[in-house]
Amino acid sequence: MKYLDEYRNEELAKKIVGEIRRTVTQPWVLMEVCGGQTHTIVKYGIDHLLPPEVELVHGPGCPVCVTSLEMIDKAHAIARRPDVIFCSFGDMLRVPGSESDLLVLKSRGADIRVVYSPIDCLKIARANPGKKVVFFAIGFETTAPANAMAVWQAAQQGIRNFSVLVSHVLVPPAMAAILQSPLNRVQGFLGPGHVCTVMGYHEYEPLAERFHVPIVITGFEPLDILEGTLMTVRQLENGTHEVQNQYPRVVQREGNRVAQDLVNKVFEVCDRKWRGIGSIPKSGYRLRDEMREHDAEQLFDVMEINTCEPEICISGLVLRGVKKPHDCPAFGRQCTPEHPLGATMVSAEGACAAYYAYGRHLQTASSAAVA
Amino acid sequence: MNATNPTSGTLNGDTGALLGACPLPITNYKEIVLAHGSGGKLSQQLIQGIVLPRFRNGLLEPLHDGAVFMLNGARFAFSTDSYVVSPIFFPGGDIGKLAVHGTVNDLAMCGARPLYLSAGFILEEGMPMRDFARVVESMGEAAASAGVAFITGDTKVVDRGKADGIFINTSGIGIVPEGVAIAPARARPGDKILLSGQIAVHGIAIMSVREGLEFETEIASDSAPLNGLVEAMLAACGDIHVLRDPTRGGISSALTEIAQSAGVGMVLDEARIPIGEEVKGACEILGLDPLYVANEGKLLAIVPSNDAERLLAAMRAHPLGREAAIIGEVTSDHAAFVLMKTRVGGTRVVEMLSGEQLPRIC
Numbered sequence: 001m002k003y004l005d006e007y008r009n010e011e012l013a014k015k016i017v018g019e020i021r022r023t024v025t026q027p028w029v030l031m032e033v034c035g036g037q038t039h040t041i042v043k044y045g046i047d048h049l050l051p052p053e054v055e056l057v058h059g060p061g062c063p064v065c066v067t068s069l070e071m072i073d074k075a076h077a078i079a080r081r082p083d084v085i086f087c088s089f090g091d092m093l094r095v096p097g098s099e100s101d102l103l104v105l106k107s108r109g110a111d112i113r114v115v116y117s118p119i120d121c122l123k124i125a126r127a128n129p130g131k132k133v134v135f136f137a138i139g140f141e142t143t144a145p146a147n148a149m150a151v152w153q154a155a156q157q158g159i160r161n162f163s164v165l166v167s168h169v170l171v172p173p174a175m176a177a178i179l180q181s182p183l184n185r186v187q188g189f190l191g192p193g194h195v196c197t198v199m200g201y202h203e204y205e206p207l208a209e210r211f212h213v214p215i216v217i218t219g220f221e222p223l224d225i226l227e228g229t230l231m232t233v234r235q236l237e238n239g240t241h242e243v244q245n246q247y248p249r250v251v252q253r254e255g256n257r258v259a260q261d262l263v264n265k266v267f268e269v270c271d272r273k274w275r276g277i278g279s280i281p282k283s284g285y286r287l288r289d290e291m292r293e294h295d296a297e298q299l300f301d302v303m304e305i306n307t308c309e310p311e312i313c314i315s316g317l318v319l320r321g322v323k324k325p326h327d328c329p330a331f332g333r334q335c336t337p338e339h340p341l342g343a344t345m346v347s348a349e350g351a352c353a354a355y356y357a358y359g360r361h362l363q364t365a366s367s368a369a370v371a
Numbered sequence: 372m373n374a375t376n377p378t379s380g381t382l383n384g385d386t387g388a389l390l391g392a393c394p395l396p397i398t399n400y401k402e403i404v405l406a407h408g409s410g411g412k413l414s415q416q417l418i419q420g421i422v423l424p425r426f427r428n429g430l431l432e433p434l435h436d437g438a439v440f441m442l443n444g445a446r447f448a449f450s451t452d453s454y455v456v457s458p459i460f461f462p463g464g465d466i467g468k469l470a471v472h473g474t475v476n477d478l479a480m481c482g483a484r485p486l487y488l489s490a491g492f493i494l495e496e497g498m499p500m501r502d503f504a505r506v507v508e509s510m511g512e513a514a515a516s517a518g519v520a521f522i523t524g525d526t527k528v529v530d531r532g533k534a535d536g537i538f539i540n541t542s543g544i545g546i547v548p549e550g551v552a553i554a555p556a557r558a559r560p561g562d563k564i565l566l567s568g569q570i571a572v573h574g575i576a577i578m579s580v581r582e583g584l585e586f587e588t589e590i591a592s593d594s595a596p597l598n599g600l601v602e603a604m605l606a607a608c609g610d611i612h613v614l615r616d617p618t619r620g621g622i623s624s625a626l627t628e629i630a631q632s633a634g635v636g637m638v639l640d641e642a643r644i645p646i647g648e649e650v651k652g653a654c655e656i657l658g659l660d661p662l663y664v665a666n667e668g669k670l671l672a673i674v675p676s677n678d679a680e681r682l683l684a685a686m687r688a689h690p691l692g693r694e695a696a697i698i699g700e701v702t703s704d705h706a707a708f709v710l711m712k713t714r715v716g717g718t719r720v721v722e723m724l725s726g727e728q729l730p731r732i733c
Contacts, residue, residue, distance in 0.1 A: 001648055001651050001652055001655070004651075004655065008714045008715055009714075009715070010714060010715050010716045013715040013716060014716065042719065043660075043713070043719060044713045044714070044715050044717045044719070045713050045715075045716075045717020045718045045719045046715070046717055048717055048718060049715070049716065049717050090658075103400075103404045103405065103406065104400065104401075104402060104404060106404070106405070107402045107403060107404045107405070108402065116657070222713075222714070222715040222717075223715075226715075338412050338413060338416070357720065357722050
């Protein structure tokens with residue numbers, strides 16, 4: 001397929017891997033920020049193509065994984081109501097809250113629908129004037145413009161039975177939190193290509209400067225990941241720490257101004273709880289006060305739901321790149337995609353699920369070989 | 372974590388402390404969820420955990436697409452399947468056509484020549500009469516073209532809201548020619564794995580209507596009766612080890628199931644798996660992996676290496692196998708696991724579908 005097959009070419013992949021091997025002289029720890037990148041790495045077996053000096057650790061960029069337990073409990077409280085049609089992106093349905101998941105609520109009669117676009121919820125709201133249609137607006141900066149557009153259109157068109165439960169998160173504050181942690185091992189980043197499509201990459205320049213880490217904004221195809229890795233390794237070997245753009249076919253330094261303006265009209269920056277990481281200042285979006293008519297958190301009186309997460313949780317360590325999925329004693333045993341114990345096992349983008357789906361055998365094979 | 376969670380603290384051993392602290396313990400579904408019907412691991416758990424122990428017998432145990440049994444010196448195959456697809460009319464087919472092809476194909480996957488079918492209708496009050504007539508008409512045509520006849524049936528009507536227009540069950544019986552011994556457990560190391568054509572077409576055709584996706588070109592379901600193709604294949608190669616139509620759960624679930632029941636491994640070559648450009652594009656947009664998407668009118672065959680090329684030629688000579696390909700082979704290594712060599716030269720594990728394949732957020 002045009003624009004895809006070119007980035008999955010085996011000969012070119014071999015060339016870049018060879019170049020990485022020639023470039024690297026010592027061990028480096030790189031983090032790919034996005035869940036989509038993690039997915040590509042394990043789906044194509046890229047981690048097994050790289051030389052042993054280059055270690056990839058998986059970042060916090062799976063929006064389903066980092067949505068706090070408290071927010072999921074709020075979503076469930078709203079979805080249970082008989083007057084509500086609850087709409088969500090697909091992979092959120094399997095994320096367990098404190099008591100159940102959305103699939104179970106659906107089997108008990110809740111009206112829960114998977115949508116591909118939040119704009120679809122407006123159609124549902126118009127078709128069901130007697131119901132309250134709520135969209136679970138999760139995600140990074142990537143999904144924010146479409147979610148903002150849904151709220152904006154609802155406000156413009158007076159669709160009063162549409163609201164959003166907002167749990168948006170922002171990438172740069174999370175990267176800063178990872179780098180500030182005393183446990184940090186990350187020396188370079190494959191930056192979030194699609195987040196930067198919206199936001200541009202100028203906001204990563206202060207991070208690179210402050211923490212002396214190279215950040216290479218990287219795409220999502222196998223050759224993108226390999227090239228991003230090569231560019232990061234080159235910087236590390238040369239001792240530089242710049243923001244570079246591997247993904248110029250999509251990303252520009254200033255991003256998409258129109259999308260940013262819309263996001264700013266609808267959302268404002270707020271503190272946000274991250275699953276497994278805790279609260280990070282100024283790391284999320286909430287609705288602006290003038291949009292409160294569409295704010296599900298206020299409309300449905302779920303503000304008092306306050307679920308605490310434990311201080312110690314391996315999924316949090318996995319999300320910060322401190323631990324790998326197979327470091328967890330439950331991985332692949334008590335914790336599988338059918339019976340997830342942690343959010344990173346639920347979404348296909350979650351590091352644990354990605355490891356389980358694509359790498360379990362290799363893991364078993366290598367440990368068997370050692371034994 | 373709220374301390375009242377009933378499932379926390381139920382795990383023991385050295386991991387207990389850690390898991391007790393883990394935020395999300397759900398250990399088991401207490402109700403049926405949709406994913407129990409998706410043809411993947413949860414379906415398997417449901418059958419193995421609840422149904423099989425209560426029905427256990429030697430004919431059921433292989434859990435093949437149909438059961439094969441002897442009667443008065445002849446071997447028969449018997450199979451049943453229910454159809455609940457929504458919408459009932461879709462590009463390339465309808466629920467009626469699917470109900471005929473599905474059961475005909477289940478019989479064909481036993482190596483049987485399908486003979487007779489039954490039809491059970493569960494109709495929802497208020498279903499338009501013309502829609503019902505259209506479905507039945509389509510079933511009649513599909514049966515005629517597959518060379519089978521409906522010889523018994525049943526009709527029930529339920530209150531409005533208790534069904535989704537129409538549900539259909541079909542059962543079928545066929546006769547297995549002498550010398551044919553097709554069973555998942557017969558896959559042997561060294562065997563080749565053949566696929567009759569492009570994957571994921573049916574699943575994407577249904578999804579594009581269901582989700583209201585508008586593609587530039589319409590993707591039509593490839594639903595078709597496979598008994599003719601199977602007859603041609605058996606004529607070319609009498610010793611086919613395994614046949615399977617990879618419907619729900621896609622080729623990954625079907626192959627993993629075979630690998631598990633035969634205690635063998637498999638290696639696939641991603642570049643050799645036929646997939647259409649439109650379907651590939653749709654999967655990219657929808658965030659789905661085509662290996663897990665449902666097929667109709669396609670089959671997987673596992674045959675001795677020596678017969679593979681001859682069988683491939685026979686398949687390609689048939690209209691339903693024109694794009695057939697050898698996509699991999701059976702190994703003695705990594706028993707019960709299906710590996711795939713990816714396009715960029717890496718290796719990954721291809722698993723059975725877990726739950727429903729849910730579209731990813733980004």
